[in-house]
Amino acid sequence: MINPENSSQSNANLDIIVGLDIGTTKIAVLVGQRNEFGKIEILGVGKAPSLGVRRGVVSNIEQTVQAIRAAVDEAEKKSNVEIKSVHVGIAGQHIKSLKHSGSRIRESVDEPIAQKDVDSLIDSMYKLVMLPGEEIIHVLPQEYTIDSESGIKNPIGHEGVRLEANFHIITGQMAAAKNIKKCVEKAGLQVVDIVLEPIASSASVLSEEEKEAGVALVDIGGGTTDIAIFYDKIIRHTAVIPFGGNVITEDIKEGCSILQKHAEEMKIKFGSALAKENQDNEIIVIPGLKGRTPKEISTKNLACIIEARMKEILELVAFEIKNSGYEKKLIAGIVVTGGGAQMKHMKQLVEYTIGMDTRIGYPNEHLAKSSEDVTNPLFSTGVGLVLQGYEELEVEKTRMPKESTVTTHSKKSRGNFFDSIFKSTKKLFEEEGDEFQQ
Secondary structure (H helix, E strand, O other): OOOOOOOOEEOOOOOEEEEEEEOOOEEEEEEEEEOOOOOEEEEEEEEEEOOOEEOOEEOOHHHHHHHHHHHHHHHHHHHOEEOOEEEEEEOOOOOEEEEEEEEEEOOOOOOOOOHHHHHHHHHHHOOOOOOOOEEEEEEEEEEEEEOOEEEEOOOOOOOOOEEEEEEEEEEEEHHHHHHHHHHHHHOOOEEEEEEEHHHHHHHHHOOHHHHHHOEEEEEEOOOOEEEEEEEOOEEEEEEEEOOOHHHHHHHHHHHHOOOHHHHHHHHHHHOEOOHHHOOOOOEEEEOOOOOOOOEEEEHHHHHHHHHHHHHHHHHHHHHHHHHHOOHHHOOOOEEEEOHHHHOEOHHHHHHHHHOOOEEEOOOOOOEOOOOOOOOOHHHHHHHHHHHHHHHHHHHHHHOOOOOOOOOOOOOHHHHHHHHHHHHHOHHHHHOHHHOOOO
């Protein structure tokens, strides 16, 4: 661990990973380092209000850049690490997923299947023709078929001529990714990698047993609710619902006729996802405007507003779980994380609405005791980005032909996204006319 009394050190020269979570309500920067026991120590955390992001997508470049700089400055002061590069999460309602299969006839049939054969098959998926403006973010293998033998998880070492695979492919808008990269670079940082946020969150809150048994991760953020479904240790389905905690705040504001800041404070301090758990005589007093009399609101009325909107969101979650085809296979049920998971009685509402066993996901699965308290579900994505960064680092250091590419998200399945987009649009970044329209 770095001694705070020493001079600042750059994360570019150390095995220190920095995760940058660009959310709708907050920008969070987490500086992590792996200790001798393989656990992650969070050396510093920086937070700043996210004013330039709407539903996971950058809507104002300058405001987002300022927020990133503020969060980075705070994280640098706390960790005593000079931050040069970051692993960034991507989300938003533009994220889509599809199923596709591919095949490859091997040339070296006298040799067993090697990593290069698998990589070549995965690379071919990036050549698929997408809708205008869309690019592939992740290519995630589901299972392989060698000649006529199907259901193979790890094909490396097998003998065969024809290698086939089913893939879960995640796509996103090129403009959305380009704006994220532009914000990060304007803040003076380098983007090492881009990771789908529900994949990052799953790394921090889900156990390997849950992924094997079958589990649905539901990450309730400020602007979106992200879903990732795992079965047999493989990610099977992803979806983004364009509603999150901000629409609940808006409902409270309109329903109670109060200011937005008061609505957000009430939601955080007194909010409950189940109205029946609150008493009519519990009253919240909101200061009046400009000498006007204070406004009184019952916690039960507040919970009624929250419960109504949360039920709508959870019904959409239930639809996505059913649509995935794995509804009856999720033995581990649902894990809820993100800022929305902090609300009282959330577990009970999810179980009541969807009818599946539920727990709240805290990002402490791989954390050592740190100077910063990041075990709050609010930091699930940030911690996950740090974990994903170390996974990529290990792949780069120890990549061997025997390694499986099924249960890990290889560098190819994450890094090629930026390579394919930003090499082809490099000139656009250098031109003044490419500035985002405020």
